[in-house]
Amino acid sequence: MRNSIGDQRPFYPRDRALHPPAFTPNYKSTVLRAPQQALLSLESSLSERTGPAFGHGLIGALDNDLIRNYGHGGEAIGQRIVVYGRVLDEDGRPQAGTLVEFWQANAGGRYRHKKEGYQAALDPNFGGCGRTLTDQDGVYSFRTVKPGAYPWPNGVNDWRPAHIHFSLFGHAFAQRLITQMYFEGDPMIRQCPIVRTIADDAAIEQLTARLDRQNTLPMDALAYRFDIVLRGRRSTVFENKLEGN
Numbered sequence: 682m683r684n685s686i687g688d689q690r691p692f693y694p695r696d697r698a699l700h701p702p703a704f705t706p707n708y709k710s711t712v713l714r715a716p717q718q719a720l721l722s723l724e725s726s727l728s729e730r731t732g733p734a735f736g737h738g739l740i741g742a743l744d745n746d747l748i749r750n751y752g753h754g755g756e757a758i759g760q761r762i763v764v765y766g767r768v769l770d771e772d773g774r775p776q777a778g779t780l781v782e783f784w785q786a787n788a789g790g791r792y793r794h795k796k797e798g799y800q801a802a803l804d805p806n807f808g809g810c811g812r813t814l815t816d817q818d819g820v821y822s823f824r825t826v827k828p829g830a831y832p833w834p835n836g837v838n839d840w841r842p843a844h845i846h847f848s849l850f851g852h853a854f855a856q857r858l859i860t861q862m863y864f865e866g867d868p869m870i871r872q873c874p875i876v877r878t879i880a881d882d883a884a885i886e887q888l889t890a891r892l893d894r895q896n897t898l899p900m901d902a903l904a905y906r907f908d909i910v911l912r913g914r915r916s917t918v919f920e921n922k923l924e925g926n
Contacts, residue, residue, distance in 0.1 A: 692725055692855060692912050693771050701878035708874045709835050729855040737780050737814060744812050747785075747825035751808030758804050759788025759826030761902035764862070764890065767819045768849065768909050775819025776856075776911060782848040783823060784810035790829030790843075799831045824902060827864070835874055842869035842876075849909065856911040863889045864905065 704715035743750040748757045764783075768776040786792050786809065789801035793809050807826065815821045828843045842863055849858045863870045870876055870889065879885050887910075896904035 692730065694722075699881050699884050701880065705874075705878040707836075708878050711878075725855055730853050737778070740812065740814055745821075745823035747783075747807065747809065747811050747823065750811055752806045755806045757787070757807035757826050759807075759829075761824070762827050763822060763824050763896065763898060763902045763904045764845065764907060765820065765822035765896065765904065766890075766907040766909060768815050768821060768851075768911065769819055770851075770856075770911055775815070775817070776851055777815055777817045777819055779815040779819070779821075779852070779911075780812065780850040781815065781821045781909075782810070782812040783825075783845055785825065785828040785845040786831055788826045788829050790831030798834070801829070801831070830869055839874055840869060840872075842867050842873050847909065849911065851911045853912070858909070858911055860909070861888060862905075862907045865889055865891050 702715075703711060705711050741750075748761060751757070768779045768781065770776055784792075787801075787804045787807045789804070791797060791799050791801040791803060793803060793807070811823055811825070813821050813823055825845070828845060830840050830843050832838075832840050844864075845862045847858070847860050847862060849856070849860075851857065863876075870885070876885060876888075879888075890905035890907040893904040893906045896906070898904070
């Protein structure tokens with residue numbers, strides 16, 4: 682697939698009231714990474730609005746099936762779900778050919794990572810990552826298991842709610858987005874120190890996937906819908922990392 686030339690119009694200004702502040706001491710890693718000087722606002726350049734975009738390469742037949750794409754003679758264990766949605770620009774137009782990557786913990790809340798500190802069991806048939814391309818209507822989908830919550834060394838008893846990480850490469854360099862998706866009805870979302878850096882309730886809702894019973898796969902998997910908006914004042918937020926918007 683060839684990369685298309687992006688929309689050359691300037692992007693909308695970011696809404697700083699929507700995005701959380703970079704310095705939020707209750708989310709401890711921000712103490713070290715927050716900017717020490719006032720931010721500068723610069724006009725976007727033509728190169729930022731048109732490229733370079735990520736080269737897609739080939740997508741494998743099982744890249745969007747986390748239940749099977751790491752299997753060693755079996756399938757991943759856990760509650761089976763389908764995650765789908767549309768990728769749009771800030772004017773609501775579908776973004777076809779957008780590379781969507783995703784990664785997550787397994788059903789027990791553990792990542793397949795050499796520095797993982799949580800002692801929940803690894804699933805030998807679950808790798809925890811995949812990728813797909815949006816179709817002509819900006820729609821993406823993948824099959825996986827619902828990830829578990831897990832503790833993390835931010836506070837004495839802090840836990841991350843169930844979530845899936847997303848990385849998107851749009852049609853322009855400035856449309857690069859890294860974000861996270863939470864699950865509707867999870868009480869731990871509002872307890873999370875990372876989520877609590879977001880003051881705008883609507884922004885938190887934008888990070889929350891909705892249970893969609895109409896698109897459930899009978900006797901197989903529940904469906905969750907998560908739409909994503911690339912770049913600008915209406916974009917999906919990524920907690921307090923402004924470089925992803």
